[in-house]
Amino acid sequence: MRLQGKVAAITGGALGIGxxxxVLFASEGATVALGDVEVGAAEAVVKEILQRGGRAIAVGVDVGDVGQVQAYVDRVVAEYGRLDVMFANAGIAHSAPFLEHPEAQWHRVLRVNLTGVFLCCQVAARQMVKQGGGRIITTASINGFRGVENLVGYNVAKAGVIEMTKTMAVELAQHHITVNAIAPAQIDTRLTRSLPEDARRRRTERIPMGRFGEPEDVARAALFLASDDASYVTGHTLAVDGGYLAGGLWSRKPEGTGRG
Ligand SMILES: NC(=O)c1ccc[n+]([C@@H]2O[C@H](COP(=O)([O-])OP(=O)(O)OC[C@H]3O[C@@H](n4cnc5c(N)ncnc54)[C@H](O)[C@@H]3O)[C@@H](O)[C@H]2O)c1
Structure with a gap:
């Protein structure tokens, strides 16, 4: 029960990593508020948590809209009196070669993946300052470190999240708020399930552990960062990637060129 009595907001809580x-935070004693555009799916997760004896609510929120983000946090505070953890995790991707990447998709991805994180963290941090402390966790990506092809908007947003996390950590330390990012590699969720089989195989070849991660692999890292075990950890980006970033041009294929 590492989060007993804590209240946690989790964006993108309807699916995948969120x-x-x-589910994990609730099983560790936290009350969780799932914020998502897919309210029906979020409510199904809430039902599952309640059936296991946990406490949870679902809130419809588009993280790119400051009014909705404020209403989300206000609802959590009205309902439970506080907010201890913000996991700014909601994200989308658009895949297109750089030369053809539509401007509209660039703006859409940055709005959710970068501005959305900024808004959720800012609104949550203002509440945490009033309370005298808290935990903020963002979901970046290994793409924040690497120029993965066909994902320019996504990569830029994730690199921005890593820098935003450091800036927030520095500014919010005086308020006893820690801020850390998680950088997952290939995790088996809706986001990656649409990958063609060949792309999936090539990506797996670049992972020293030889498999895609499960959403639970990331959830356990988030639990560590939200728990008292991480009380002196801030400004850090924790890769949860089966060794991907450590590998450089490494490939499991002996004859591999290293291109993933
Ligand atoms: N799956 C991976 O391999 C991987 C790797 C690195 C980083 N990530 C990041 O992990 C996070 C979670 O992704 P996932 O893999 O679980 O994907 P997913 O598609 O399974 O879940 C994303 C969730 O975000 C929600 N969402 C999308 N736009 C939203 C918005 N505007 N407002 C509120 N909610 C919104 C979706 O409804 C969904 O529930 C994302 O930030 C993603 O970029 C995923």
Whole structure:
């Protein structure tokens, strides 16, 4: 029960990494507020948590809209009196070669993946300052470190999240708020399930552990960062990537060129 009595907001909580984290946090004693555009799916997760004896609510929120983000946090505080953890995790991707990447998709991805993180963290941090402390966790990506092809908007947003995390950590330390990022590699969620089989195989070849991660692998890292175990950890980006970033041009294929 490492989060007993804590209240945690988890964006993108309806699916994938957010869903797994909500279930894990609730099983560790936290009350979780799932914020998502897919309210029906978020409510299904809430039902599952309640059936296991946990406490949870679902809130419809588009993280790119400051009014909705404020209403989300206000609802959590009205309902539970506080907010201890913000996991700014919601994200989308658009895949297109740089030369053809539509401007509209560039703006859409940055709005959710960068501005959305900024808004959720800022609104949550203002509440945490009033309370005298808290934990903020962002979801970046290994793409924040690497120029993965066909994902320019996504990569830029994730690099921005890593820098934003450092800046927030520095500014919010005086308020006893820690801020850390998680950088997952290939995790088996809706985001990666649409990958063609060949792309999936090539990506797996670049992972020293030889497999895609599960959402629960990321959830356990989030639990560490939200728990008292991480009380002196701030400004850090924790890769949860099966060794991908450590590998450089490494490839499991002996004859591999290293291109993933
Ligand atoms: N799956 C991976 O391999 C991987 C790797 C690195 C980083 N990530 C990051 O992890 C995070 C979670 O992704 P996932 O893999 O669980 O994907 P997912 O598609 O399973 O879940 C994303 C969730 O975010 C929600 N969402 C999308 N736009 C939203 C918005 N505007 N407001 C509120 N909610 C919104 C979706 O409804 C969904 O529930 C994302 O930030 C993603 O970029 C994923």
């Amino acid at each position: 869903r797994a984290t909500a």
